[in-house]
Amino acid sequence: MSSATAIAPNYELIQQDGLETSLLEVSMGPHHPSTHGVFRMDVKLDGETVVDLQPVFGYLHRNHEKLAENMSYLASMPFTDRLDYFNSMTNNWAYALAAEKLVEIEVPERAEYLRVIMAELTRLVNHVSLVGFFINDLGALGTPLLYAFREREKILDLFEQASGARMMCNYFRFGGLRNDVPEGWLDRARDVVDRFPDFLDEYEKLLCENEIILSRTQGVGNLSRELAISAGITGPMLRASGVNYDIRKVDKYSIYDRFLFRVPYSDGNVGDCYDRFMVRMLEMRESIGILKQALGGIGDGPVLGNAPKVFKPKPAEVYGRVEAPKGELGFYLIADGTPKPYRYRVRPPSLINLTVLRDMCLGQKVADAVIILGSIDIVLGEVDR
């Protein structure tokens, strides 16, 4: 049952003095309070120490790819919202990006700016609530989480005003956006963005120097640089392991080359939960910088290019990817000349980041397994698809 590539410590049944003991097998999940959805970890415990761990998923599997292969290109756009339901905007974007590559549609400039604004707001939403959930897994009584939700609420209001929905935004279209933002939206967005750093200061004061958080997270769930690259880890988790790789910088998709921003990454000595937590905290500050530039530079114009309503691309294969808050979100589309994609594949960052869960958890305490899972930042809608 165990993966041969992982290094398992050679635990055996302890038999001393004729006393027969065995390992405690605990099935954590699928309805455990802190497995972030219907995720299960089959954990073998020696006392409190994790000896073996097998992630089990698929409880939320709905064969999103097959569904999408049986409907038109546009119709699977709302389903992408449901992948990573925290970040529907970036999911939309990744899909739109891939489809736009397929038919080569130009996106108007205002739409590009709005896309960047939406994506960075999404990143704020994701990171701020991830940190909240993470501290919740550490055992805080939801206080940081509720502070995070307080701020998230303001951003979700912005989403609702623009797209009509708070989480399942379904806002992006091939060649732009569904509709322009309403009057006064940009000012409200500026207001939210201007006040966000105050909240971050408060948040950092609450969390970043707390001795308990420091000692709980440092040295826990170490992920080496080499393993992170080999295992295809992406996003903040990769940068926490000391690799400077951000698709916004590498691909320069959309108009990210117009903004000045920095990518925080650790020195790669440990790559533990603390690094992953801090990289996200620092990334939020950079997102605010991008948002300020984008909200300052946005001009007037149309938001939807001349995309055809009936979408019938020529046979081709494309792979479009964006830096979603959780990592590289890619869409691999194969068109065969019909209105439906022949092959539609989602490259889910959450699932692939889980590859190293076992390696990080072995030898740690059971309480650490929970926070390591929390620091990976998974959403089961995306893992199971």
Added chain:
Amino acid sequence: MSLDLIRDILIATVPLLVIFPTLFAFTTWLERKALARIQNRVGPNKVGVPLTRYGGRFSLFGLGQPLADGIKMLFKENIVPRDADRLFHLLAPILALIPAMLVLCFLPLEFPWTESLLPVQAFLLDGAVIFFFAITGLNTLAIFMAGWASRNKYSLLGGMRAIAQMISYEIPLVLSAVVVVMMVGSLNAAEIANAQADWNWFVFTPWGLAAFVIFFIASLAEINRSPFDLPEAESEIIAGYFTEYSGFKFALFFLGEYIAMFAISGLAVTLFLGGGAGPGVAALPWLSTVWFIAKIFALIAVMIWLRGTLPRLRVDQLMGFAWKFLLPLSILNIIVAGFAWHAQQQASGILKAIIWVACLLILYATAKGLDQLNRPNVRPREYKYAE
């Protein structure tokens, strides 16, 4: 048994049985309300008195909530897992409540009506402090019983954690109380409280302060309060030892936990915070009870505040903290207290101040050193930025 004795027993026990469960109901409301406000929520504000549905102006800040909770608990189904040990599953919550209620008797509470009625104060036991620790120790047994009888792996883990934690933290708890016992020279709770009259609270001495801090931290662990709520760590082991409890059994556990909270806070007040001492006590003796309970609530407020702020420790760090930090510190504190107390007996004002400052410095430096020794590499880090 004479009628008088029965009367005395009733007079002495009934107030405890009435006051503290009432305070428990109030405390659950207070905790929910305070935590809600800490988390920028409103908290219970609907259930009024008497249990009005939409509250409105009769909601009284939701004070009816504990009553509604209690009624809900009473009428909930009592679920026992199929393979559980039914007898011990039933006994555990009762056993958890009894020691907590029992130790309330040793608190030097003076009710105004008992004074005139009782020939002797029933609970003025000479070995009160010892008894207190002895009886609170029983709580561990109840918790492990619950964990074992539930036949649930999470419960078992919670029970095992509880045993390890409570036994470990009892040592610094007792050792920090030893300082006060040394100063007073008595184990009698009332005598300890009386020794602190006229603002001579032990918390105002350096060794008393250190002992109080250790006592408070250890008591948090002893009653499973955040950040030491490992036996019931929600994010790791569901609800720990009471995962499989529902309905009134759960309510008993809950009650036991809060009563234990009152009891240990009451002991902390007795040992370090002057007992019932406070302004106006000399004129109105019953005010001392009010002061005593007010001090208990001050400590409970801090506990709630801590619960709203802090995450939980890990199990090995928890044990390390007890054995490698609190234990050496409390032993050092006893030594420091012994020497300093003798030194300051003959000293004048300035010298006394110097001794006290020196004591504080020694204790703080030791604590800091122990902290460094225990976690040498734990500190905030620097991060790089790529343009």
Added chain:
Amino acid sequence: MSHTVGHEPILGKFPGTNWDEKAGALVVPALQAKEIATWLRDNDAFLLDYCSNVTGVDYLECEVKEKVTKEDGTVETVTRTEPSRMDVVYHLYSMQKQTGPLVFKQRTKREQPEVESLTPVWRSCELQEREVFDLFGVNFKGHPDQRRILMWDEFEGHPMRKDYTEPFDYEWEPTPHDEILQKHQRGKVIV
């Protein structure tokens, strides 16, 4: 956009490979895949250390109409039969050189497909190859832990295959416009 990876050296080094111009992909015979993948990862010219995406593509046997320009310049539509096949597609990037993607395809037959597992080369393939095994039924030789990942263990069939037909689904979500509703009204389905 990304800096593309030149594929010519690979074709020179490994004669069995060929370049699919239409898909922009390197097609590799299944037996050689691991060797080529290791070379691509370690060779200084490529350093493709990051395998981003692994997926399968199922091609049924189909008739393709192609316009062929004859020698005399006339255009004629030719119908030919494309054989069925199964592709396993890898998208490779280099984190060190920040280049990519190189699309890397293992092509195999559709019935009882078997390819070489690249999990020993890139760990990121581990869960994704399991997923391809689960949903397409491709057998990965050398995969350390090949079992179903998204579907339950007792599940029969491979749902992402193009010819997969779902069995009568007892977990059908009843809606008012289905025969299920009628059955429900007759009291035959308990929901």
Added chain:
Amino acid sequence: MSLLGGGIFKGMAVTLRNFVGSYFYKDRLTTNDYSWRPSDKLPQRAGEYPKEEGEQLRDTTTVTNYSRNFPMLLHDGSEPMDTIRCVACQICERECPPQCIYIEKSTEKKENAGGKPQFFPATFDIDVSVCMSCQICVEVCPFDAIVMNSQFELSTPDRFGGLLLRRDDLLKSNGYYHKIHPEEATARDKRIAEEKAAKEAKKKAAAEAAKKMAEEKAKAEAEANEGTPDMEENTE
């Protein structure tokens, strides 16, 4: 050397500030207190929001001018079925991602808002237990007949019938649409008017062109009949 436990004290200061602040600053408190609303004004059944014209529930942030929940069908006049915009073309049924729309076309035609005899939906059901509020039907509709409603109090004890919205439940007037989504409705009406004007202009132009052509034809015929040699000059 930092203070022992300094980080914890800092955190406690933050929580204390939030504790106090939640009593004084409204924007710290994100939860909405409904208790100001008398019990007889609490929503009792579906369709209670918004209660009055222009009321957008200031106390909640969940219903804004732009929020959408489930689709509704638009009509223009007082008698819904006389002015229904939908012509039962079934595009939305085909495009609906979760397949929650069910349409049966009428057998005979009937005059609709445009004044032309058109088909109309004999049945138009939306199963809101399946609908995912994606608005694709609104986008693909060529007749602006279906738009999003923001009504969200839809709970019902009947899982099947109660969550199946029939045509008559779905029919809402354009005035209601203006009330719940003022900006969007205005923009849509403007666009429809423009399109109509353009269509009419085109029609007019076409008619004129036809007329002109007819005239010219007549003229040419007349001229041909007359057989005058000036024709070439005329055309120049």
